[in-house]
Amino acid sequence: MKKLVFVIIVMPVILWGCGSGGSGELFGVQGRLPWFQPDPYGMLYLPMGAYHMGPSDQDVPYSQTAAAKPVSVQSFYMDQTEITNNEYRQFVYWVRDSLARRILGEEVSDDYFHMVDAFDQELDPPQLNWDEPIYWEEDEQREALDQMFLPEHERFYRRKRIDTRKLNFEYYRIDLRAAAQKSNREQGLKDRSVFIIKDIIGVYPDTLAWVHDFTYSFNEPMTRMYFWHPAYDNYPVVGVNWVQARAFCIWRSELLNSFLLSNGGTMVNDFRLPTESEWEYASRGGLDLSPYPWGGPYIRNSNGCFLANFKPMRGNYIDDGGFHTVVVTSYSPNEFGLYCMSGNVAEWTSNAYDESAYNFAHDLNQDYLYEAKDSDPPALKRKVIRGGSWKDVMYYLQNGTRTYEYQDTAKSYIGFRSVMTYLGRAKGDEL
Numbered sequence: 001m002k003k004l005v006f007v008i009i010v011m012p013v014i015l016w017g018c019g020s021g022g023s024g025e026l027f028g029v030q031g032r033l034p035w036f037q038p039d040p041y042g043m044l045y046l047p048m049g050a051y052h053m054g055p056s057d058q059d060v061p062y063s064q065t066a067a068a069k070p071v072s073v074q075s076f077y078m079d080q081t082e083i084t085n086n087e088y089r090q091f092v093y094w095v096r097d098s099l100a101r102r103i104l105g106e107e108v109s110d111d112y113f114h115m116v117d118a119f120d121q122e123l124d125p126p127q128l129n130w131d132e133p134i135y136w137e138e139d140e141q142r143e144a145l146d147q148m149f150l151p152e153h154e155r156f157y158r159r160k161r162i163d164t165r166k167l168n169f170e171y172y173r174i175d176l177r178a179a180a181q182k183s184n185r186e187q188g189l190k191d192r193s194v195f196i197i198k199d200i201i202g203v204y205p206d207t208l209a210w211v212h213d214f215t216y217s218f219n220e221p222m223t224r225m226y227f228w229h230p231a232y233d234n235y236p237v238v239g240v241n242w243v244q245a246r247a248f249c250i251w252r253s254e255l256l257n258s259f260l261l262s263n264g265g266t267m268v269n270d271f272r273l274p275t276e277s278e279w280e281y282a283s284r285g286g287l288d289l290s291p292y293p294w295g296g297p298y299i300r301n302s303n304g305c306f307l308a309n310f311k312p313m314r315g316n317y318i319d320d321g322g323f324h325t326v327v328v329t330s331y332s333p334n335e336f337g338l339y340c341m342s343g344n345v346a347e348w349t350s351n352a353y354d355e356s357a358y359n360f361a362h363d364l365n366q367d368y369l370y371e372a373k374d375s376d377p378p379a380l381k382r383k384v385i386r387g388g389s390w391k392d393v394m395y396y397l398q399n400g401t402r403t404y405e406y407q408d409t410a411k412s413y414i415g416f417r418s419v420m421t422y423l424g425r426a427k428g429d430e431l
Contacts, residue, residue: 037268037423040256042087043077044337046282047426053280053366054358055400057291065355066402071363073281075426078274079417081328081339082236082347083248085227088205091248094255095167095203100136100145101128107144164204171250173197177369201247205239206410213412222324222412234327236345236415242383242407245273245348245416252418273350274419276357276402277366279386282419283341283399285334291398293334293341299394307331308343309390310397317390324412325390342397345415346389346405353382353404372407381406389413 039045054068105112105128113126135141150163178184179195210222226232227239240248253270260267274282283293290296294307301307306320308331317323321330325344333339351357352370361368372381382404388396391413395401405414 033266035266035423040077040268040271040420042079042081043418043420044080045422045427046076046078046336048075049073049281049286051281051284051288053277053400055398056289057297057398057400060395066400067358068400069358069363071277071281071366073277073365075422075424076274076278077420077422078278078282078336078338079419080333080337082345082415082417084234084328085237086233088237088240088248089227091169091251092167092203094251095169096148096162097130097134098128099166100134100148101130101132103144103147104134104141105129108140165202167202167204168200169203169247169251170198170200171247171254173199173250175371199243199247201243203244203247205237205244206241207239209239209410209412219412234329235325236328236340238325238345238412238415239410240415241410242273242348242405244410246350248416249273249418269421269423271418271420273348273416275365275367276349276351276384276386278419279347279349280399282336282338283334283387285336285338285341287335291400293338293399294332299397308388308397309340310343310388311391311393322390340387342387342399343392344390345387345413346385346392346396346403347387348405348414348416349384349386351384352380353384353402378406381408383407385414 050070050072052068053071054066056068059066101112105126109132111132112129114123114129115126116122136145148162148166150161152158154163155161173196175195175197179190179192184190184195205227207223207227210219210226213219226235227237249271253272256271257267259265284290285293287293287295292299292307299307299312306312309320309322309326311317312319320343322344328344329339330344331340334341351368352372354368357368358366370380383406384402385405386402388394388398388401396403405411
C-alpha cells in the first residue's frame with residue numbers, strides 16, 4: 001500500500017519533468033518571428049492622443065447635438081485622402097472578375113477553380129483561380145460571359161455594357177458585440193457560427209445621385225461620366241451608401257490579409273470606417289480646440305485664398321477653386337498630413353447617429369454602434385457623416401460639427417476613407 005501511494009505521488013512529478021524541457025524557467029514561446037508593421041499603402045500613422053471632442057466654437061444653429069468632452073483615442077492608420085473613383089473601381093472590377101471566373105469555371109474550364117489546397121485536400125466549394133486570365137473576346141468565353149452584359153433590349157445604341165445590377169459582393173462579418181454579451185460569454189453556450197453574419201450587396205455606385213440629389217439642376221454629364229471616365233480617376237468616389245462603404249473595407253481587409261498569408265506573413269487588423277472620435281481627432285491634426293483642420297478661425301489663408309472646397313457664398317460655388325468635387329489632394333493637408341478633412345465630400349463614419357450620444361458614450365475610444373434592421377424606423381438607420389462637402393456652407397466644415405444621412409442612401413456629396421487600428425501601443429514599442 002505504501003509503494004502504491006509513493007507511485008501515485010511521484011508519477012505526476014516525473015511526467016511534468018519529462019514534458020517541460022528547457023531550463024525550467026519562464027521565458028515564453030520561442031521561435032516566433034520578430035514583428036514590424038509596415039504602413040499600409042496610402043495611409044498615414046496617427047499616434048494615440050487625447051483631445052476635446054465636440055464644438056470648438058458657437059453652436060450656430062443651436063442644434064445641441066454635441067457637447068465638448070475630453071476623450072482618448074488609440075494609435076491608428078487613416079487614408080491620406082478620400083477613397084478615389086479609381087480605388088473603388090478596383091473593388092468593382094474584382095467583383096466583376098470573380099463573377100466572370102465563376103461562370104467560366106462552371107461552363108468553360110476547371111482551370112478557373114482551385115479544386116485542392118496546398119496539402120492536396122479537396123476544396124468544397126472550390127476556390128477561384130486568380131492566376132488564370134480572362135479572355136473576354138475569345139469565342140467560347142464570350143458566349144459564356146454574355147449573361148454578364150445588359151440584354152439587347154436594354155442597350156443604348158447597341159453598346160455592350162456590363163449589367164451592373166449583377167455585380168453583387170458576398171461577404172462575412174463577425175458581430176463581436178453580440179458575442180460579448182453576458183448571456184453569450186459562457187464557453188460552449190453558443191455556437192460561434194451564430195455570430196458570423198453573411199451579407200450580399202450590390203457594389204456599383206449610384207451614379208444617378210448627381211441627378212436625383214438636385215431638383216431643376218443640370219448634372220447629367222456627371223451622371224454619365226463621373227465614375228468611369230479617366231478624367232475623374234483621382235476625384236473622390238460618391239454615390240456609395242454606408243453599407244457599400246463598409247463592404248469595401250471588408251473586401252480591402254481580405255485582399256491584404258490573403259496576400260500576407262499566402263506569402264508566409266502575419267495578418268493585420270482589418271480596414272474599417274472610422275469612429276466619430278477617430279475622425280474628429282484626425283481632422284484636428286493635433287490642434288486641439290481649433291474650429292477647422294488648418295486651425296482657425298478663418299476660412300481663407302493670408303493671401304485671401306479659400307482653404308477647402310465648399311459653398312462659400314449664396315449661389316457661388318467657384319470662388320474656392322472648385323465647382324463640384326475636386327482632386328483628392330487639392331488644398332493643403334492638415335498637420336497630420338491628411339487632405340480634405342473639411343469639404344470636397346462629407347465622409348461616412350462607423351457610428352449610428354443619436355443626438356445624445358456624447359452624454360452616454362465612453363471617453364475611451366468613444367463609439368456608438370447600432371446595426372439597423374430592415375424593419376427599423378428610419379430614425380434608427382441614421383449614420384454620422386463628418387467634414388462637410390462641396391455643396392455645404394462653412395458651418396459643416398468645422399471639426400466639431402456632426403450630422404447624418406441614412407445608411408441605405410447614396411449621395412453625390414458623400415464619400416469615405418478607411419482606417420486601421422495600429423498593432424501595439426505606439427511605434428517604437430517593438431524595439
